[in-house]
Amino acid sequence: MKRVVITGQGTVNALGMNVPDTLEAMREGHCGIGPLEIRDVDRLAIQIGGQVKGYDPDAEFNRQQIVLYDRFTQFTLLSAREAIAQSGLSFVGDLAARSGVVLGNSGGGMNTLDENYRTVYEAGKNRVHPFVVPKLMNNAAASHVSMEFNLKGPTFTVATACASSNHAMGQAFQFIRSGMAEVMITGGSESMLCFGGVKAWEGLRVMSKDACRPFSANRNGMVQGEGAAIFVFEEYEHAKARGAEIIAEVIGFAMTSDAADIVMPSKQNAARTMTLAMQDARINPEEVGYINAHGTGTAANDKTECAAVADALGHHANDLMISSTKSMHGHLIGGTGAVELLACTMALKEGVIAPTIGYEEPDPECALDVVPNVARDADVDVVLSNAFAFGGLNAVLALRRA
Amino acid sequence: MAESVKDKVIAIIAEQAVLEPSDVKDEASLEDLGIDSLGLVESIFAIEEAFDISVPFNANEPEKSDFDVSSISAIIAAVESLIAEQSNS
Numbered sequence: 001m002k003r004v005v006i007t008g009q010g011t012v013n014a015l016g017m018n019v020p021d022t023l024e025a026m027r028e029g030h031c032g033i034g035p036l037e038i039r040d041v042d043r044l045a046i047q048i049g050g051q052v053k054g055y056d057p058d059a060e061f062n063r064q065q066i067v068l069y070d071r072f073t074q075f076t077l078l079s080a081r082e083a084i085a086q087s088g089l090s091f092v093g094d095l096a097a098r099s100g101v102v103l104g105n106s107g108g109g110m111n112t113l114d115e116n117y118r119t120v121y122e123a124g125k126n127r128v129h130p131f132v133v134p135k136l137m138n139n140a141a142a143s144h145v146s147m148e149f150n151l152k153g154p155t156f157t158v159a160t161a162c163a164s165s166n167h168a169m170g171q172a173f174q175f176i177r178s179g180m181a182e183v184m185i186t187g188g189s190e191s192m193l194c195f196g197g198v199k200a201w202e203g204l205r206v207m208s209k210d211a212c213r214p215f216s217a218n219r220n221g222m223v224q225g226e227g228a229a230i231f232v233f234e235e236y237e238h239a240k241a242r243g244a245e246i247i248a249e250v251i252g253f254a255m256t257s258d259a260a261d262i263v264m265p266s267k268q269n270a271a272r273t274m275t276l277a278m279q280d281a282r283i284n285p286e287e288v289g290y291i292n293a294h295g296t297g298t299a300a301n302d303k304t305e306c307a308a309v310a311d312a313l314g315h316h317a318n319d320l321m322i323s324s325t326k327s328m329h330g331h332l333i334g335g336t337g338a339v340e341l342l343a344c345t346m347a348l349k350e351g352v353i354a355p356t357i358g359y360e361e362p363d364p365e366c367a368l369d370v371v372p373n374v375a376r377d378a379d380v381d382v383v384l385s386n387a388f389a390f391g392g393l394n395a396v397l398a399l400r401r402a
Numbered sequence: 403m404a405e406s407v408k409d410k411v412i413a414i415i416a417e418q419a420v421l422e423p424s425d426v427k428d429e430a431s432l433e434d435l436g437i438d439s440l441g442l443v444e445s446i447f448a449i450e451e452a453f454d455i456s457v458p459f460n461a462n463e464p465e466k467s468d469f470d471v472s473s474i475s476a477i478i479a480a481v482e483s484l485i486a487e488q489s490n491s
Contacts (some may be wrong), residue, residue, distance in 0.1 A: 065419070067444070127450055130443040 003236035004176045005402065006247040006345060007089070010082025012075045013227030013329045013339050014050035018082055022339075023346050025328065026354040027375045032329050033212060033223050040195045047209045049193050050225030050330025061182055068131055069144065070109030072335075074190035075228035076141035077148060077377075080185060084149055087232040088244060089183060091150045091386040100153030101142045102172045104164030104188025105242070105333030107197065109136030114194040139375035141189055145230075153181050163255075164188055164293070165229075165337030170253035170395055172233045182235050187338035189228030198224065204263075206298050212331070214324035214356050215302050216372040217363035222296045225330025231337035246402040248348045251382075252281025258392030265388050270308035272371055274384060278312075281398035285313040288320055289380030290347045292340045293370075294388045295324020295356065296331055303365035305386065310368070321378065323356040323371040337387040341397070342372035344383045348401040353378050407453070407485065413477050414448045428475040442471065447479075455484045 011018065014027035014032030035041075036049045056072055057066055069077065091099055108361055112135045114126045136194045139157040146155045154175060158168040165188030172186035192198075201207055201224060208221035219249060220365065239246055254276030256267040278285060294305055302324075310317040325343045343354040352375055359372035409423070416423040419435040428434065434444055439461060446457050446469075459467045469484075470476040 127447070130447045131440075217451075 004250045005236050007244045008083035008087030010079035010234030011229040012078050029355045029357045061308045070112045070135045072189045073141040073186040076189040079228040079230035080145045083230045096150045096152050099151050099183040101145045101185045102156040102168045103142045103326045104168035104334045105138045108138030110192040110197045111194045112136040114196045136346050145190045160393045161389035161396040163387035163393050164334035166387035166395035184233045188335040190333045190335035191226045193226045204390050211358045212297040212327045213358035214297045215366040216359045217361035219297045225332045246343045249400045251400045252277045252398035255395045265304045267304045271311035274312035277396035277398045285316045286377045287382045290383045291322040292385040293324045294386045306366040321371050325354045327357040336358045347380045367392040418445045455488045466484050
């Protein structure tokens with residue numbers, strides 16, 4: 001089996017328009033969640049989100065591109081440019097043929113859908129722009145990354161709700177580990193902070209009106225975010241031979257299904273997935289120093305996840321740190337695991353554990369070290385990153401310090 | 403009126419081709435201007451919006467469409483006749 005390392009990372013999210021700004025915000029425990037600035041926000045019951053603000057598409061893309069790129073594609077391309085620039089790779093010849101793109105995304109071009117439904121339903125027009133379909137399809141971002149960087153290997157999009165990015169990165173990892181690909185551009189994106197996107201989530205009655213407070217006894221729901229994070233996964237010998245800077249090593253992955261309920265999480269299967277990821281990585285629970293939690297800030301997820309961690313890690317659960325950065329950037333749905341992997345690489349590379357902010361009251365059902373409110377310096381060798389999606393689909397990654 | 407239709411059509415084609423309107427010659431084909439099939443479909447959408455007309459065009463069989471896209475002057479003539487037809491209905 002080949003070894004897989006990360007040689008580039010890029011992002012756009014509510015905490016920053018690039019990786020350095022995002023990591024600085026995580027170190028400072030900054031909150032990127034604020035009042036939504038979208039059309040018809042006054043008709044929403046939920047008016048907050050981790051929105052990317054002060055972003056001007058016209059400064060980044062030309063007119064020809066903007067008519068084809070939904071916001072989720074724009075975020076993806078900006079993140080991919082940062083990640084691939086850091087890796088120093090250019091894709092020609094055999095490398096191009098053996099390198100691909102696997103991205104996570106749940107909603108596709110929700111802003112495009114929203115705008116064009118308004119055109120035909122609200123404005124009563126009988127004609128929409130011809131590029132609605134290529135703009136909203138949720139493989140658009142992966143395809144545009146493939147086109148911009150000449151990546152001609154396996155390329156597709158994974159849609160497993162809140163686990164999309166973890167599933168995507170798990171696939172990318174397995175493709176390289178098995179020898180099927182040399183380099184994979186992976187991660188994910190989401191942009192559903194539009195009237196219809198927020199309205200749909202409102203309907204489920206799981207959203208907070210004021211803040212995302214994972215593991216805190218007074219938590220009252222999740223907060224949506226938007227953005228993207230993209231990583232360059234590369235075969236270890238290939239990266240070493242060209243003297244690339246290695247950010248971290250991806251050492252294991254597992255995925256399971258609860259086969260039980262379309263929205264409620266399962267402690268048993270969350271625990272089983274973490275155990276399988278540790279087995280796949282050939283590590284003992286005692287080696288895990290940090291877990292990036294799914295940590296949505298809902299009543300159901302957080303207590304279930306803490307119980308699952310206790311089951312999977314045993315006594316060691318009391319000695320490790322676990323935090324949810326969704327408290328800062330919101331829940332990016334299909335893109336969330338990707339942005340959260342930045343907290344994992346920060347822990348491994350810089351020795352800084354991102355905090356769970358908004359933490360106000362201990363919850364006996366979440367009695368782990370959740371790194372409340374303030375980032376912490378720590379020497380960590382191995383981390384896990386959890387994603388437990390609606391639909392009962394679980395995906396856990398394991399990473400090791402380079 | 404005729405001049406205005408021509409100017410508007412040329413402006414739409416020029417924007418699509420990323421050219422100055424003065425560089426869009428009557429006898430030019432879309433291919434000459436570097437406009438591909440996706441660009442043609444977008445131009446037709448822009449023409450429909452600009453003149454509030456419906457353009458009969460199926461990208462699967464462009465040669466069978468009533469809308470002649472063989473040159474800029476053909477497109478202008480086709481738009482003028484569609485305006486005349488559809489304003490009567």
